[in-house]
Amino acid sequence: MKRVSDVAFSDAVKAEQARRGSRTGYARMAEKQDWRDRVTPDLAAFLAERDSFYLATASAAGQPYIQHRGGPKGFLKVLDDKTLGFADFGGNKQYITLGNLSENDQAHIFLMDYAGRQRVKLWGRARVVEDDPDLLGRLADPGADGRPERVILFSIAAWDINCPQHITPRYSEDLIALAVDKLRQRIAELETEVARLRDRGIG
Template identity: 50%
Template sequence: MGHRYAKLMFSPAAKALQSQGRSRDTYARMEQGEDYNYLLSDKEAQFIRQRDSLYMASVSESGWPYVQHRGGPQGFIKVLDAATLGFADYRGNRQYISAGNVQSNNRVSLFLMDYPNRRRLKVAGRLEFVDPDDARLQALLDPNYRARIERGVLIHIAAFDWNCPQHITPRYTDADIDRMVEQRLRELGVDPNQQ
């Protein structure tokens, strides 16, 4: 089967466009051989644990796609095993668009971004809700984050892919900037604690 993400995402129409764009031969080779890119390695697990947000796409019953941003403290996305991610679903604007979409089609696509280092991990999977009284919810909680939890979310991974960094614009958090300034001050021989 080969690269699981390619097998799931490269539709006949996508393959035809790849042929027109002269990239099909390269991508066809990815689809050969043993299955890969469906079980997380330590590299993916570490990357995911360092994220403080994700983008999750789902599709409505009417066929319209929807993308939702999910955020929390760094590490709010839990790597439960090589094939399962999870996070606590904190109360937001209560539109419940994603929650409604996955009632009829539980397939979702995630983008996990590392803007400073221009890295992106794409994950395709099936979403399962965890009720508040389900014991599995405990593994998804962050005791230091004081938001109201409505339910837990499990993502059963079907495939993943690291994506090209070519057009990712670096973006930095305040903490990133503080670290860079502190490092630069130290390089200049200045004690950042004296500023």
């Protein structure tokens, strides 16, 4: 029986899992709760908080390539329960991703939440959309740096959440600033309390 996770668990992968002792567990997982192939509210909420991700493509010959994409939070948008999209901005003009997608539409998106120690992996197919100003307008965030040139759409075949093992927590400037502001507020409160006690001759 075909399973959603078969997009990653090919016959060769399953053979390695069997040889190394993990196949039974993954087969049981697929029977009870396989990977998902549609956007859920939890996934949509996770994507809305991400300001970067990695997009993997490969040439027709199988040469892999990974490109980092960044932007305002939520720039990778949910268009429907099977489709994600983002505005593609001008870069270094290597066009490796575009060239790969022109001959091999299989792609992968890898997202990290370092502070929350969570990673999400999405398998699917991607395509480039040129000359669609309405779609580009829907996906291009006004606050993003640079000029949007085209759209890349990603059709989800499967997605999965990894365990937090080996993820070293890292924090964005925004999160650090929020924590520092809370500390400053607490310090100000304590300084006010110390001054009040001194005025009363205490301390």
